[in-house]
Amino acid sequence: MAVNYMIPSFEIERNDYRCIRCRVCERQCANSVHRYDPDGDVMLSDEFKCVDCQRCVCLCPTHALKIRKNENELRENANWKQNTILEIYKQANTGGVLLSSMGNPEPFPVYWDKILINASQVTNPSIDPLREPMETRVFLGKKPHDMTRDKNGKLNTELPPQLELELPIMFSAMSYGSISYNAHKSLATAAETLGTLYNTGEGGLHEDFYQYGKNTIVQVASGRFGVYKDYLEAGAAIEIKMGQGAKPGIGGHLPGAKVGADISKTRMIPEGSDAISPAPHHDIYSIEDLRQLVYSLKEATGYKKPVIVKVAAVHNIAAIASGIARSGADIIAIDGFRGGTGAAPTRIRDNVGIPIELALASVDKRLRDEGIRQNVSLVVGGSIRSASDVIKAVALGADACYIATSALLALGCHLCRTCQSGKCNWGIATQDPELVKRLNPEAGKERLVNMLTAWKHEIKEMMGLMGINSIEALRGNRMMLRGVGLNEKELEILGISHAGE
Amino acid sequence: MTSLSAKALNHKSLNEQIRAAGKEVELTDVWGQRFIAAGLSDKELTIHGTPGNALGAYLDGAVINVCGNAQDAVGDTMNAGQINVFGNIGDAPGYAMRGGKIYIQGDAGYRAGIHMKAYKEHIPVMIIGGKAGSFLGEYQAGGVIIVLGLTDDMKKIVANYPCTGMHGGKMYLRSRCKGIHFPHQVTTRIAEQKDLDEIEDYVREFCSIFGYDADEILDADYTVVTPDSKNPYQQMYVAN
DSSP states (O other): OOOOOOSEEEEEEEEETOOOOOOHHHOOOOOOOEETTTTEEEEEEOGOOOOOOOHHHHHHTTEEEEEEEOOOOOOSSSOOOHHHHHHHHHHHOOOEEEEEOSSSSOOOOOOGEEEEEEEEEESSOOOTTSSSSBBBOEEESOSSSSOOTTTSSOOOOOOOOOOOSSSSEEOBOBOOOOOBHHHHHHHHHHHHHHTTOEGGGGOOOOOOGGGGGGEHHHHHHOTTTTSSSHHHHHEEEEEEEETTTSSSTEEEEOOOGGOOOHHHHHHHHHHTTTTEEEESSSTTHHHHHHHHHHHHHHTTTTTOSSSEEEEEEETTTHHHHHHHTTTOOOOEEEEOOOOOOSSSEEEHHHHHHHHHHHHHHHHHHHHHHTOOGGGGGEOOOOOOOOSSHHHHHHTOSEEEEESSSSHHHTTTOOOOOOGSBBBBBTSSSSHHHHHTTTSSSSHHHHHHHHHHHHHHHHHHHHHHTTTTGGGTTTTTOOOGGEEEOOOOHHHHHOEEEEOOO | OEEEEEETOHHHHHHHHHHHSSSEEEEEEEEEEEEEETTTTOEEEEEEEEOSSTTTTEEEEEEEEEEEEEEEEETTTTTEEEESSSSOOOSTTTTTSSSEEEEEEOOOOOTTTTTTTOOOOOOEEEEEESSSSSSTTTOEEEEEEEEEEOSSSSSSSBBBTTTTTEEEEEESSOOOOOTOOOOOOEEEOOOOOHHHHHHHHHHHHHHHHHHHHHHHHHSSSSEEEEOOOOOOTTTTTEHH
């Protein structure tokens, strides 16, 4: 047998004293890592197949299992890291493009962690959210430039369509196909309970989920999968996907193997056929062309729904956002380079795009400078991990945040980053009916509601300690932020002072 | 039949009036208004003048006759219905259309039938009476594209790079396609009788609409293009 030079990424440590040979690990592992050897009455493992999803660890009734990083080391080299070398072996073995899942795991700076929040002391009293009303509701959509009156002097109160959210957080786009039916159901029902929205992604909308329409954003991407009149009418808003933080500038391929009966139905393509989302929209080469797609969607839905344009955070994001704000779009969604994905080429995920914190700050400033900030609402995603990230994003100018990885974690994802295999042991990123069953949508909904209810409390606490009782009053309030360990250029782009200033 | 003058109407008010009108609508003085009949399902429209881009986008069953030329992005993401253009058409007609028919008497611009799909009983059909521009049927994933090449000029039946990324559906070019370069992932051959049987009804319908002799048009060599695989990217990746 030819040597393939690979070494397993993980070691499985089985405490033989604790192991009762119940074979739960064997039954639970879709990657077939564990097996029982009756001759020796022993459990064996094929560590090459392990992805460290922790399913066996969590379900082992005697806590006999641990998954560790393989301690075997290639000779240390600061330039040629072990992973870099192994990636070359993989490509030399197969000739394939490296494919990864979830967000960029590389050690780039996380600006959220270098920004600190202000609090009231003495001169400006803080507010106790347990005692006083705190407003976390936001409205997304185009706001009017001026007040106008009709000929009788009455205030003109007609507004362009708005999305009303009980908290400034929505579930970001994840297609049915990349995630399971039960994962979608968990998101849809949680969005309904929380008074927010979830997003279909580019995979169309399952017929069972039309009932959650007022909590649904329907996406239109370059492949136009599942897009037709009823679909456009079903959602509360329509999102045009121009780009995604994990893979800016490229399209997506859902392999035919994952296009089963149900997926084929929602995407409206034949079973077993690759679902190819081309890199560009073939009818969009300019802001004017984008305007054409925005208005064709508005015309098709009678101007009743806000249109969101989602783009990846890239180098000239401020200029791009300025164009989008003039295209007729109601909301701009910007996805930072740490955003997750069901599958993206590793090199692209890890090397393309810019951090959402910097993109948001520069877009908000640019739109203000040009006097068009009220033309659009800004929604940001690409690794919003906590309530404090939300607070910092709002203070940098966001109207709301998109979360997806956090939501999947709430559903039990362990970030093993192998969604592309379709063998998610947690029943999230899979279409295998046996695996999908592992995620109970009622329990999933409850976990999502729990997480965001907790975040909402934390948001109110943080607003209160700043002496702010309405999230609207925090938006773009950069005086509430200070940087630590940031250089002058970074502070300038973020538009904040350094701690101590 | 309601007759509507589109003169001085913007696309928003024009579409409002179309939606409010009866089942049959005749539009006159159309001067480039975009998005006409977007998402429309149950009407029959006759258009005099030149409709602007995105005519019949998301069309869901309506029938549109254009007495003249049409511009770009006609029938974008169309689901059902029919658009007949008594003239030429611009770029990207039938982008991602999933059902219905687009019949063009004259020539088509770039990227006609791009990413055309098919789903169950929905088989979209596009017939271009004249010649097609570059990138015809790019990413074609389903449906039928037929080019008849009836215009009498020296141009090839299709310009450069047809069928790039094609992974479904079928294309018929009424020509032996000498000197036309197709990508490696498709197969081209001269149509057999059973191939022609599949499109005969469409061609006859086209000919009756635009006044051609169907027998004469069917009695010719057609090149059939089909993709080799509906999973063109299967071998491209390695899990990391």
